[in-house]
Amino acid sequence: MGADAGGRPLKRRDYDEEDVRVRPGKGSRPRTRRRPTHEDAVEAFVVAVDRGRYTCLVGAEIAGPPARRRGPAPVEVTAMKARELGRKGIVVGDRVGLVGDHSGRPDTLARIVRVEPRTSMLRRSADDNDEVERPIVANADQLVIVTALADPPPRPRMIERLLVAAFDADIEPLLCLTKADLAAPDELVARYAPLGVPHVVVRRNGDLTGVRDRLAGRLSVLVGHSGVGKSTMVNALVPDAGRAVSHVNAVTGRGRHTSSSAVALELPGGGWIIDTPGVRSFGLGHVVTDNVLAAFPDLAEGAVRCPKGCTHRGPDCSLDAWVAEGHADPLRLATLRRLLASRDGAADDD
Numbered sequence: 320m321g322a323d324a325g326g327r328p329l330k331r332r333d334y335d336e337e338d339v340r341v342r343p344g345k346g347s348r349p350r351t352r353r354r355p356t357h358e359d360a361v362e363a364f365v366v367a368v369d370r371g372r373y374t375c376l377v378g379a380e381i382a383g384p385p386a387r388r389r390g391p392a393p394v395e396v397t398a399m400k401a402r403e404l405g406r407k408g409i410v411v412g413d414r415v416g417l418v419g420d421h422s423g424r425p426d427t428l429a430r431i432v433r434v435e436p437r438t439s440m441l442r443r444s445a446d447d448n449d450e451v452e453r454p455i456v457a458n459a460d461q462l463v464i465v466t467a468l469a470d471p472p473p474r475p476r477m478i479e480r481l482l483v484a485a486f487d488a489d490i491e492p493l494l495c496l497t498k499a500d501l502a503a504p505d506e507l508v509a510r511y512a513p514l515g516v517p518h519v520v521v522r523r524n525g526d527l528t529g530v531r532d533r534l535a536g537r538l539s540v541l542v543g544h545s546g547v548g549k550s551t552m553v554n555a556l557v558p559d560a561g562r563a564v565s566h567v568n569a570v571t572g573r574g575r576h577t578s579s580s581a582v583a584l585e586l587p588g589g590g591w592i593i594d595t596p597g598v599r600s601f602g603l604g605h606v607v608t609d610n611v612l613a614a615f616p617d618l619a620e621g622a623v624r625c626p627k628g629c630t631h632r633g634p635d636c637s638l639d640a641w642v643a644e645g646h647a648d649p650l651r652l653a654t655l656r657r658l659l660a661s662r663d664g665a666a667d668d669d
């Protein structure tokens with residue numbers, strides 16, 4: 320399980336497991352009962368979710384520079400999920416179809432009747448040994464791993480977890496090293512650059528050209544431990560971020576929800592960033608072993624010699640020999656094994 324006949328790890332293509340979970344119909348109902356097609360639904364982009372209320376933008380340019388936007392400014396619409404969608408989850412980043420009152424006028428409520436197929440889904444589990452996954456953000460094409468160079472100190476375990484999550488979700492990672500005034504980035508860069516992970520270095524009030532270039536025209540999700548300077552950077556990248564967020568709050572009317580959920584913000588130069596609240600941990604219980612391994616490209620190469628179904632933790636594992644032969648750093652193998660072990664309940668803290 321978890322690999323195809325050629326031993327390659329399976330990639331998730333069924334981005335929405337709820338789509339395929341078919342419920343047995345209630346006897347008398349004809350099986351061919353068709354749902355309304357809602358051909359009149361307008362396209363919208365979900366920028367915030369708060370307890371059953373979805374803040375959606377109608378007419379937003381999701382990729383590419385806003386200069387290319389021809390029509391009028393996007394309209395912010397509050398919507399609820401239509402009954403017919405059942406338990407289907409809707410998250411920030413989703414593209415949806417809206418019916419009903421989508422004027423965006425105060426006290427109006429549209430209905431989401433459709434969720435477009437997703438190009439990616441970033442998920443985490445509550446715990447490593449918990450396979451129940453929580454979808455976080457849909458359709459992102461870049462995962463920005465925000466790490467302070469000091470205060471708080473970098474947490475390599477967390478970085479590696481996020482790299483696994485990015486690989487599993489088929490999202491490109493970007494290491495964003497903040498607080499460069501406090502410590503040099505050399506050590507972290509030396510650790511991740513050989514793995515092909517791109518990086519940018521930022522500091523408060525510093526030049527943001529490097530990170531802006533990486534974010535331009537893309538849908539990036541920012542994840543980091545609390546206190547790494549994520550808000551400081553977001554506010555510098557999106558000068559009216561605070562206003563946008565409080566506007567969203569005003570629409571949903573539920574006070575400050577920025578600390579508890581993700582919010583999508585448009586970059587002045589085009590593209591979107593999805594800011595997520597600071598995380599303490601990032602569970603990987605839902606990731607198949609082969610995808611954990613595949614996120615370690617320096618080791619995955621050596622694992623082709625492993626016995627079929629290798630847990631990569633037992634005495635038959637060929638990775639010990641691979642490392643002994645000098646193909647990879649023993650610390651990397653230790654990291655991989657710690658991660659795999661934590662999925663069986665062992666602690667894996669920084």
Ligand SMILES: Nc1nc2c(ncn2[C@@H]2O[C@H](COP(=O)(O)OP(=O)(O)OP(=O)(O)O)[C@@H](O)[C@H]2O)c(=O)[nH]1
Pocket residue numbers: 497498499500501521522523524543544545546547548549550551552596597
């Ligand atoms: N020295 C230094 N301090 C910074 C820098 N960027 C942010 N800080 C400080 O670090 C602290 C945390 O910054 P925030 O931007 O609030 O961090 P955050 O990641 O958004 O944290 P949460 O809101 O808890 O998720 C604040 O006291 C900032 O002033 C930096 O480049 N250098």
Ligand SMILES: [Zn+2]
Pocket residue numbers: 622625626629630631632635636637638
């Ligand atoms: Zn093995």
